[in-house]
C-alpha cells in the first residue's frame with residue numbers, strides 16, 4: 031500500500047507539469063495521460079504489477095518532460111490535473127492518509143535504538159529526523175503517554191508527523207524545520223533547554239526521498255537534479271542542477287572529493303564543466319549519471335555487500351551533502367542535543383557513512399574546539415602541534431558518557447531484509463555535563 035501511495039504521488043507530480051490545453055479538446059495530451067492513469071488504476075495495475083508501473087511511469091515521464099515538444103507544443107496555463115498547487119498539496123495529504131497504513135521507510139536498528147533510548151512513561155523524546163516515523167511509532171508503543179517532538183526538514187515527513195499527531199492527540203508535536211531551525215521552533219512550543227529525556231538522530235535520506243524520482247536523489251531513478259531535502263521550502267536555495275551549472279571546476283572538485291571521497295573527483299569535475307560548453311546544462315539524474323560513467327573506463331564498482339554499484343553513487347552523495355549542508359547541520363544538531371537534554375538524558379545516533387560518523391564521534395568523545403568537531407585527527411600524532419594545558423582540557427573533556435564502547439552495526443538478518451541498513455552505525459551516550 032505504501033508503494034501505491036508513493037506511485038500516486040509520483041504520478042501527480044508528473045501531471046502537475048502538464049498544462050491543460052483547453053483549445054485542444056480530444057487532442058489534449060494532459061487528458062490522454064489522465065485517462066491512461068485512470069484505466070490503470072481501475073484495473074489495479076499500479077498496486078500489483080510493478081514492472082507495468084515502471085514502464086508506464088517512464089513513458090509518462092517522457093511525455094511530461096516534453097520530449098515530444100515538436101509534436102505537442104505546450105502552453106502553460108494550468109496543471110494537467112486541472113487542480114491548483116494548493117489543491118494538489120491537499121490531495122497528497124489525503125492520499126498519504128488513505129494509503130499509508132504501513133510506514134514506507136523501514137526503521138533501522140529499531141530494537142537497538144529503543145534499548146539505548148530507554149523511553150519511559152510520561153517522558154519527552156525529541157526525534158530530530160522523523161522521516162515516516164518508524165522509530166517514533168515504536169517509542170509511542172513502548173512508553174505510555176510519552177511525548178514525541180517530531181522534527182524533519184522535509185514537508186512530506188511533516189505530513190506523516192501530522193498524521194501521527196492525529197492518531198496520538200496530545201502526544202505528538204510535529205515540527206517542520208532543519209536542526210538549525212530547531213531552537214526557534216522549540217522556543218515557539220515553549221520547550222526549555224535541559225528539559226528533554228532522550229534525543230534520536232537517524233541521519234541521511236529517507237526511502238521516500240531516495241525512491242521518488244522527482245526529488246532527484248537517486249542515481250537509479252531518472253528525475254530532475256533537485257536533491258533538496260527541504261523540497262521547495264526555500265525556493266532560492268540551489269538545487270543540485272544549479273550547483274552543477276554554476277560552481278567552478280575547482281569547487282566542483284572539492285565538493286566531489288570531500289563529500290563523496292571520490293578518487294576520480296578531478297576528472298568528474300572537468301567532465302561537468304566541459305559538458306557545459308559542449309552540449310548543455312545537466313538537468314536530470316540520468317544525464318549526470320551517464321556523464322560520470324563516461325569518466326570511468328570499464329571499471330565496475332561494488333558496494334559493501336559486493337553488489338555492483340553505480341559509478342556515480344559517490345558523486346550523488348557529494349552533491350546531496352553539499353546541497354543540504356548536511357555536515358554543518360549534524361554538527362549543529364549535536365550542539366542542540368547537548369543544550370536540550372537533561373543531565374542524564376540520552377542521545378542515540380545512526381550514521382550511514384564515515385563523514386557523518388566522525389562528527390558524532392568527535393562530539394561524543396569531547397574532541398571539539400569552540401563547539402565545532404575538531405578537524406584535526408583524533409590522535410595527535412604531530413609533535414609540532416602546540417597544545418597548551420587549557421586546550422587539551424577543553425578538547426578532551428567530554429560532555430557525554432558513551433554507552434557503547436564500539437559502534438553497533440545491524441545484524442546480518444536486518445541487512446538481508448533491509449539493504450539500506452547495511453552501512454548503519456549506532457552510537458549512544460548520556461549527557462553528564
Ligand SMILES: C[S@@+](CC[C@H](N)C(=O)[O-])C[C@H]1O[C@@H](n2cnc3c(N)ncnc32)[C@H](O)[C@@H]1O
Pocket residue numbers: 133135136137138158159160161162163164165166181182183184187207208209210232233234235236237259359360
Ligand atoms: C533516515 S530518515 C529517518 C527515518 C525515520 N527514523 C523513520 O523511522 O522513518 C532521515 C530523515 O531526516 C531528515 N533530515 C536530514 N537532515 C535533517 C536536518 N538537518 N534537519 C531536519 N531533518 C533532517 C530527512 O529529511 C529524512 O526525512
